[in-house]
Amino acid sequence: MRYLIDFSYSGELFKGYQRQNGLRTVQEEIEKVLTSINNDVVKIFSAGRTDAKVNALHQKAHFDLNNKISCYKLKFALNSYLPDDIYINDVIMVDDKFHARYMVKSKTYEYKINVGHYNPIHRTHVYQYCKPLNIKLMKKAMHDFEGTHDFTSFCSAQDKRSDKVREIFKIDLCEKDDIISITFKAKGFLKYQVRSMVGTLIKIGEEKLKPDVITSLINEKDRKKAPFMAPANGLTLVDVKY
Amino acid sequence: MRYLIDFSYSGELFKGYQRQNGLRTVQEEIEKVLTSINNDVVKIFSAGRTDAKVNALHQKAHFDLNNKISCYKLKFALNSYLPDDIYINDVIMVDDKFHARYMVKSKTYEYKINVGHYNPIHRTHVYQYCKPLNIKLMKKAMHDFEGTHDFTSFCSAQDKRSDKVREIFKIDLCEKDDIISITFKAKGFLKYQVRSMVGTLIKIGEEKLKPDVITSLINEKDRKKAPFMAPANGLTLVDVKY
Numbered sequence: 164m165r166y167l168i169d170f171s172y173s174g175e176l177f178k179g180y181q182r183q184n185g186l187r188t189v190q191e192e193i194e195k196v197l198t199s200i201n202n203d204v205v206k207i208f209s210a211g212r213t214d215a216k217v218n219a220l221h222q223k224a225h226f227d228l229n230n231k232i233s234c235y236k237l238k239f240a241l242n243s244y245l246p247d248d249i250y251i252n253d254v255i256m257v258d259d260k261f262h263a264r265y266m267v268k269s270k271t272y273e274y275k276i277n278v279g280h281y282n283p284i285h286r287t288h289v290y291q292y293c294k295p296l297n298i299k300l301m302k303k304a305m306h307d308f309e310g311t312h313d314f315t316s317f318c319s320a321q322d323k324r325s326d327k328v329r330e331i332f333k334i335d336l337c338e339k340d341d342i343i344s345i346t347f348k349a350k351g352f353l354k355y356q357v358r359s360m361v362g363t364l365i366k367i368g369e370e371k372l373k374p375d376v377i378t379s380l381i382n383e384k385d386r387k388k389a390p391f392m393a394p395a396n397g398l399t400l401v402d403v404k405y
Numbered sequence: 406m407r408y409l410i411d412f413s414y415s416g417e418l419f420k421g422y423q424r425q426n427g428l429r430t431v432q433e434e435i436e437k438v439l440t441s442i443n444n445d446v447v448k449i450f451s452a453g454r455t456d457a458k459v460n461a462l463h464q465k466a467h468f469d470l471n472n473k474i475s476c477y478k479l480k481f482a483l484n485s486y487l488p489d490d491i492y493i494n495d496v497i498m499v500d501d502k503f504h505a506r507y508m509v510k511s512k513t514y515e516y517k518i519n520v521g522h523y524n525p526i527h528r529t530h531v532y533q534y535c536k537p538l539n540i541k542l543m544k545k546a547m548h549d550f551e552g553t554h555d556f557t558s559f560c561s562a563q564d565k566r567s568d569k570v571r572e573i574f575k576i577d578l579c580e581k582d583d584i585i586s587i588t589f590k591a592k593g594f595l596k597y598q599v600r601s602m603v604g605t606l607i608k609i610g611e612e613k614l615k616p617d618v619i620t621s622l623i624n625e626k627d628r629k630k631a632p633f634m635a636p637a638n639g640l641t642l643v644d645v646k647y
Contacts, residue, residue, distance in 0.1 A: 171522070171523075171524065171525050171526065172525050172526075173525040173526045173528070218526045220524075220526070242523075247525065247528060248525045248528070249525060250522070250523040250524070250525050252522050280413070280492070280494050281413075281484075281492040282413065282462075282492070283413050283414050283415040283489065283490045283491060283492050284413065284414075284415045284460045284462070284529070284530045284641065285530075286415065286489060286490070287526070287529070288526045288527075399526070
């Protein structure tokens with residue numbers, strides 16, 4: 164039986180999403196509980212990894228169990244045994260051909276920046292930038308990321324995929340109570356892509372780069388050119404759609 | 406020289422506000438840094454203690470230093486040496502007769518309750534109640550706490566002060582995106598008073614107690630009568646006024 168889970172986690176106390184021998188990761192914690200429920204090794208396949216310290220509200224993953232268990236019971240069992248920084252929002256049964264990674268239609272990430280006083284209560288999920296930013300300029304510039312581009316300039320050298328072309332469907336920015344929230348929707352992103360795009364938008368908001376810099380950076384296709392990568396803790400995977 | 410600081414902290418990783426030998430507390434962390442700046446023992450006097458796991462956005466405290474230091478430099482030095490879960494918002498010089506505890510005019514606490522899905526990202530500062538509540542009934546009932554009452558039924562047995570009469574100036578409740586926020590403004594509160602009042606409001610929201618129960622509980626003056634104390638992590642000291 165194949166199952167799909169929708170789950171959330173706080174990145175703070177994990178060494179990232181992906182299993183790494185001996186380290187506390189989100190994948191490892193969920194697999195441990197599923198393996199014990201299944202009495203046999205279970206591996207989970209997520210919609211995508213998230214970096215260390217990145218949070219998630221609706222991450223998705225599929226896995227197979229030897230025996231059929233009701234979704235309600237499985238959700239209850241998982242949440243009973245998982246630590247309090249991971250939560251299973253939902254469990255559904257899916258077709259044996261369903262794949263949580265290859266069938267993704269869109270992913271939405273949200274990046275939060277505090278431009279007010281440093282807030283220790285929110286430090287785990289909002290980047291404590293704590294200086295003013297010119298939001299008008301950021302809003303004007305950000306749409307240049309939308310559409311289909313080669314994002315070589317905005318990804319990690321560790322991203323070994325040869326095809327760096329991605330399509331950004333939509334970027335939104337809103338500000339409330341000193342918190343700037345920027346959401347990015349795409350079929351998929353390269354490693355560090357969202358944080359690199361945010362870093363560039365911050366430099367534009369600081370008026371250290373001109374709003375039209377994005378198109379030139381994209382055209383340069385040089386990963387050493389993106390000015391700054393925003394820290395991981397401000398980033399949350401908010402949705403994955405199939 | 407006497408100074409007044411306005412500071413914030415996340416309660417999560419502290420064993421409460423008040424100094425306790427050998428344990429990590431907010432008071433201890435601030436006194437350690439001030440003592441090192443002053444080259445001589447510094448004790449701080451706060452507007453009031455907060456329980457373990459309770460957060461603060463604008464807590465206040467005064468202390469004396471042997472030498473005059475500019476407020477700007479003192480703020481900078483404190484924030485450079487303090488851990489990232491405490492932050493000094495502001496430092497001002499005050500009269501030698503100023504006392505951060507005895508001169509308080511009002512304190513405001515906010516209690517946050519999540520009535521939606523469990524959210525691991527917010528678990529440190531929002532009570533993850535995760536069931537629906539009848540907000541209409543809670544709103545109707547809460548005003549019975551306002552005014553001057555003997556709050557014996559709504560405080561801890563550990564609160565040894567003989568006078569349990571307090572005046573609640575104002576209670577507000579608002580709901581947004583599955584988060585109920587209840588704010589309480591008073592000159593001062595008894596130990597566990599806000600959490601006891603919230604616990605009773607939750608029971609009213611669950612329709613397990615009638616909205617008119619508050620006045621009868623107050624009249625009973627029996628600390629064993631308050632039905633339930635809401636957990637500390639949902640509580641934040643949001644302001645102190647002089």
